[in-house]
Amino acid sequence: MTRTPQGELFLLDSPLTGEVRGERSLMAFPFFALSKNAWMKSLAYSTPSVSIEVRPSTKGVATIYDKEIVLYIASLMASKMEDGEDVSQDFVFTAHDLFSVTGSNHSSRSYERLADALERLQGTQIKTNIEAGGEGVDGFFSWLSEAQLKYAKTTKGERRLKAVKVRLCDWLFRAILHDRQVLNYATAYFQLGPIERRIYEVARSTCVDGEDLEIDLATFRLQIGYQNQLANFRSALRAIAAADTIPEYQLRLEETEAEVDPAAPKAGRRAKNSRVIISRRLKQLAN
Structure with missing residues (x-):
């Protein structure tokens, strides 16, 4: 359900009301570092049919925990498609809903990790021969082409995070929109x-x-x-x-x-x- 936050000019795509889902290629192949801490080395995967190269940003390669954000966005998109709504590559959601869906606590440290994760998702460079939506990409892309934290000022002049705005990359957007290879995740996934x-x-x-x-x-x-x-x-x-x-x-x-x-x-x-x-x-x- 899309709601307009009081006193704000943007619409929210959260809360997520459906299941957590992910695109099948992202399930099958290793696009993310298996680490909680910064992974500064490039990743590579190669078979006769599939090639993947992942390059780090200054904050490292996007990790399997950063992937939670990608899954959340994919789930929002899939839910909108099922409801017959128009979808675009831009999504606006609350960190509170993201944390609730993924089982994270709502501490200040979680908000700090969110900022770092968004930076890694935007800075990590991916190159693959896996086609999405019937199109291939000869070059590098990032999971998020845009990532912003939207703040509002309290009466005391303090900043309070109101929403997260992201733009999903063309490759993943096409895969979800056209290939329709989206599978649900078990809720226990986030405890693994x-x-x-x-x-x-x-x-x-x-x-x-x-x-x-x-x-x-x-x-x-x-x-x-x-x-x-x-x-x-x-x-x-x-x-x-x-x-x-x-x-x-x-x-x-x-x-x-x-x-x-x-x-x-x-x-x-x-x-x-x-x-x-x-x-x-x-x-x-x-x-």
Whole structure:
């Protein structure tokens, strides 16, 4: 529902009344850094069919937590489309509603993090061969081409944040508007850690029609966007599989010992052949 705030000249697109949703390509591929802190290195993902390059701004690459803002905007847009409203690339919403939807507290620190996140989303540069709305982009774009914090003065002369105004990039706007590959998110997503969030997204975008996802560990690491060593990723997945906290999906890590290559360095040590298997939970399939 669009409302006019008292004493303001702009319209609000919040509150979000529908589900949290995201564009399928952003679920399937690693566009964001798996970090809460600033990630200052470039990210890259490449397969025979998909290439992604992400360059940091002075505040770093947009993180998986900054992505919450993108999901919120995508959800606002999808809800407006479902209601038959006209949509544009400009969105105005309250930080209060954003925090309520994503489960963030309403502390002053959250508002500071919001400003930093908006700056990273506007400053991060992305290049990909993934087409959106039937069009490709040969060059870099940012998630937000514009991001502003709208303030009002109190009677004491203090600034109070009234709304956030953003302009969504052409690439993502076309994808949502024309491709219509928008999927809902489980509400528990926002309580997950960075790796668990990416596992959920990959599973949600891949496990269609009840089919399992089976993938080797090294390939899965690339798709998740995990930047540390494979051995560390294996340890992390073991812990995640044991905790079994991925909403709607169950993750298994199957490990077998590889054959020993006598000619290889450190002969006699057996490496692990590891495969990741993700299944939709049976109770979800029954619904």
